Amino acid sequence: MSEKGIDYLRNKLNAHKIRVDMRYKQYAMQHTEQMVGITIPPEIRRRYRSVIGWCAKGVDSLADRLVFREFENDDFEVNEIFKVNNPDVFFDSVVLSALIASCSFVYISKGVDDEPRLQVVGAGDATGVIDPITGLLTEGYAVLERDENGVATLEAHFLPGQTNYYYKDKNIEDISFSHNFPHPLLVPVIHRPDEARPFGRSRISRAGMYFQRYAKRTLERADITAEFYSFPQKYVTGLSNDAEPMESWKATVSSMLQFTKDDDGDKPILGQFTTSSMSPFTEQLRTAAAGFAGEMGLTLDDLGFVSDNPSSVEAIKASHENLRLAGRKAQRSLGSGLLNVAYIAACLRDDFPYTRSQFINTTPMWEPLFEADANTLTLVGDGVIKINQAIPGYIDGKAIRNLTGLKGANANG
Known part of the structure; x- marks a missing residue:
């Protein structure tokens, strides 16, 4: 396969970075939705911006259950590589990043005593050309350092047998690192890959984002309506033209109002407009929650709509059948990527070009999804x-x- 070049990979990363950054903002509850509606003025809606963490809940509900245990049949002692690379943080970081952005990348380098060093690089800072057979990259690119403005200060171009480092500071000389096996030192860990999407699919789907956006709009409308619900509008008819104008705030909060008859003996009539009910918003929010729960394999209990009867573990398992299936699928796809990381790290550690087929008996093992x-x-x-x-x-x-x-x-x- 011909080399694409670093310029091609830079453009590829820029094309996908917007999508990745948007999903990270959804997860961090920092994404600002476009204001829509025909009744509420934009300046009023801005005051009642709502925040919902359903997308974060959908990701964490699966990520927290994916606990990597070890590699079984470890003929090449790759478990030792992960043990010295802070495994409690490393595996959780790889899994969470892959679920949010559809994939994550592991940059492998030599550390102290020439031991492999594993660094997680998010999909917003790395990309490459993937081999659909092995799931390894044939060529990769990553931004390893950025300044406070997000501008890349250190880039790496990963090629089979060589890694080239490029510094933004022209006073620092660009360097290269060579190794003796035909694979780049950047390995993708992909969530749910397929033929159409070789770099996988995000846990934060378009449908999930829609239901969260629908719920946020519902809360904004409910919040604005609550202002009128708390202080219902009142009216007075039959006042004389000579009567003094009434202060609106006084008419709202005063416990006693006095009205006298006019010269003709007529008296004013007091009234109050019917207040809007909050019930439709509750039903709308529950509808959005049901749609989001169905999309993510969760239940309404997971989203805060607590049922009266607590469920047993078996009942929870039954209600989370779709979540269990999603977890099994994630274990298979992420496990394949972690095995590729172990393979490349073993080649770098031993300075020997092992073949991928030598690792077919090494099996990733996960803890059960439900305790x-x-x-x-x-x-x-x-x-x-x-x-x-x-x-x-x-x-x-x-x-x-x-x-x-x-x-x-x-x-x-």
Whole structure:
């Protein structure tokens, strides 16, 4: 495959950065929606800007359940590489970034004692040309440092066997780093890739953003309506033309008003306009929540609409079936990317061009998506006894750990 060049990759990153930055703003609850509507003036709507964290909830509800355990059948001791690279932060950062922006990148370099150093680079700062067979890059580009204005001060162009570094400061000489295996030192970790979208799909979908935007508009309208609901408009008819004008604020908050008859003996009539009900907004907000929950595989309880009866763990699992399936899919796709990271890091550590096929037996292992409670442990225990009675030794401690997440006292893994 011919080399695309750093200019091509710069333009590719700029084309996708807007989309990535917008989803990060959605996650951080900093995205400002375009004001729409035909009844509320824009200057009034600006005063009642609403903020909802449903997109962040949709991402975190899955990211918090994706807990990487280790690599099984670790013939090349890649677990040691991750142990010295702050794994508690590294894996969570990779998973969260991939769920928000559809993919994340891991930049691999040599650190202290020539040990591989792993650095997570977001999709807004890296891109590349992907090999659809292996999921590795054939050529990559990343912005490794930016100044306070967001301008790139250090760029890296990743090629098979070589990495070129470019500094914005012309007083610093550009450098190159060579290695002896035919893959770049930038590895993508992709969430839900397919043929049409090789760099995956974001957890923050267009439908999810629509339902959140719909809910924000509903809250803004409800907030403005609440002003009239709190202080309903009143009116007086039949006042004499000679009567003194009434101060509107006094008429609103005063506990006692006095009106006298005029010379003809007529008296004014007091009235109050019917106040708007808040119920339609509650129903609208619940409709938006139901749509968002269906899109993300959540329940209304997850979005704050608490039900009267608390659910058991089994009931929670049943109601989160779509979330469980999304988690399984994410484990498969992200696990493949993490295995590629382990492969490239092992090649760099050992200074040896291993082949990708040598790592086919190394398997990424994840903790169960749902933690087991006492009832689940009882059911699993009864099932294991019956299965092992029928087929002795069919289920061992490793299988039970994969089911429940519990590590036995004598387990080595």
